[in-house]
Amino acid sequence: DAKTTQPNSMESNEEEPVHLPCNHSTISGTDYIHWYRQLPSQGPEYVIHGLTSNVNNRMASLAIAEDRKSSTLILHRATLRDAAVYYCILKAGGFKTIFGAGTRLFVKA
Amino acid sequence: DSGVTQTPKHLITATGQRVTLRCSPRSGDLSVYWYQQSLDQGLQFLIQYYNGEERAKGNILERFSAQQFPDLHSELNLSSLELGDSALYFCASSVEGHSTDTQYFGPGTRLTVL
Numbered sequence: 001d002a003k004t005t006q007p008n009s010m011e012s013n014e015e016e017p018v019h020l021p022c023n024h025s026t027i028s029g030t031d032y033i034h035w036y037r038q039l040p041s042q043g044p045e046y047v048i049h050g051l052t053s054n055v056n057n058r059m060a061s062l063a064i065a066e067d068r069k070s071s072t073l074i075l076h077r078a079t080l081r082d083a084a085v086y087y088c089i090l091k092a093g094g095f096k097t098i099f100g101a102g103t104r105l106f107v108k109a
Numbered sequence: 110d111s112g113v114t115q116t117p118k119h120l121i122t123a124t125g126q127r128v129t130l131r132c133s134p135r136s137g138d139l140s141v142y143w144y145q146q147s148l149d150q151g152l153q154f155l156i157q158y159y160n161g162e163e164r165a166k167g168n169i170l171e172r173f174s175a176q177q178f179p180d181l182h183s184e185l186n187l188s189s190l191e192l193g194d195s196a197l198y199f200c201a202s203s204v205e206g207h208s209t210d211t212q213y214f215g216p217g218t219r220l221t222v223l
Contacts, residue, residue, distance in 0.1 A: 032208050043111070043199050043214030044152070087152070091208040096165050097142065099152040 004088045009104040012078045020073040020103050022088030027068050031090040035062065035073045038102070039084045047073065047086070083107045112136065113215035115200050121221045127188040130218045134181055134202030140164070141183040142203070142212060143175055147196035158183060159206045187220070195222045 005023040012018040024033065034049040048055055048062045050071075055062040061074040075082055085102040112135035122128055134141050143155040145168075154167035158177035169175075172190075177183040187194060197217045203210035 030208070036212075038152075043113075043201070043217050044212075045111070045214065046211040049209065049211075096157075096167055097154050097212065098167075099144075099154070101151055 003098070004090060004100045006086070006088055006100060006103045008101065009106065011106045011108065012075075014079060014107055014109050015077050018075040018078045018082070018105065020075070020086050020088075020105065021070065022072070023070045024088070024090055025069045027090055028092060031092045033062065033064060033068075033071050034089045034091055035060070036087045036089065036099075037082075037084040038087070039081075044087065044099075049091075078105075078107045080107050080109060111213040111215060113200060113202050113213050115198075115215040115218050117218060118216070119219045119221075121223065122190060123223055124190055124192060126190050126222075127186065128190065128220065130185040130187070130198050130200075130220075132183045132185070132200030132202075132215060134183070134200075135213050138202035138204055138213070139181065140203045140206030140210070141177055141181070142201040142206075143169075143183070143185050144199040144201065144214075145196050146199060146217075147193075150196075152199075155185070157206060164206055190222045192222050195220055 035047040036044040038044040050062045063072045087102040114133045116131045140159045142157045146152045155169040157165040175185045199217045201212040201214045203212045
């Protein structure tokens with residue numbers, strides 16, 4: 001299973017954009033890139049996913065590098081409620097879902 | 110609220126015992142996943158079922174077993190419990206279990222083994 005690498009933690013100011021990076025240099029052509037986040041004392045929740053093209057939804061944007069070896073989750077305006085652990089995951093037809101350590105995002109008021 | 114329910118919320122038991130954790134998926138979802146989250150191991154995938162059949166296996170110990178019933182609810186059985194089994198156990202569900210599926214996670218069951 002292809003692995004992902006994320007920074008352990010990041011800090012942002014409230015109301016500012018946040019760019020959370022993820023490296024996945026061993027990604028294969030069929031791997032989808034998924035992002036989940038886990039708020040304190042809750043189960044993970046889906047954020048966004050993509051294959052090759054950049055994606056936008058109401059929660060965030062996903063920017064995927066042209067060679068697909070890295071991606072960036074973009075929160076356009078961080079709020080205190082966005083403080084969570086963000087996981088970047090690769091999923092293919094093998095069905096296993098491998099979570100890494102994730103990035104803990106701290107948001108300052 | 111993700112629509113996935115897990116019972117019980119908390120479970121305290123002793124080493125050597127056996128417990129059963131229960132998960133009800135979102136209405137319409139055919140696939141169920143089990144994860145273990147401990148402080149030192151992070152979120153570990155255990156096993157996935159699709160419509161009653163095992164689909165994928167992760168780092169699930171032989172002391173652990175799971176099944177998905179005809180009504181699609183799932184149970185995770187943990188036996189001969191050890192102190193190291195203390196963790197949060199999450200269940201997730203998705204429509205079919207494909208790589209593009211969104212997984213919806215339940216609130217988890219916190220297991221404490223004393």
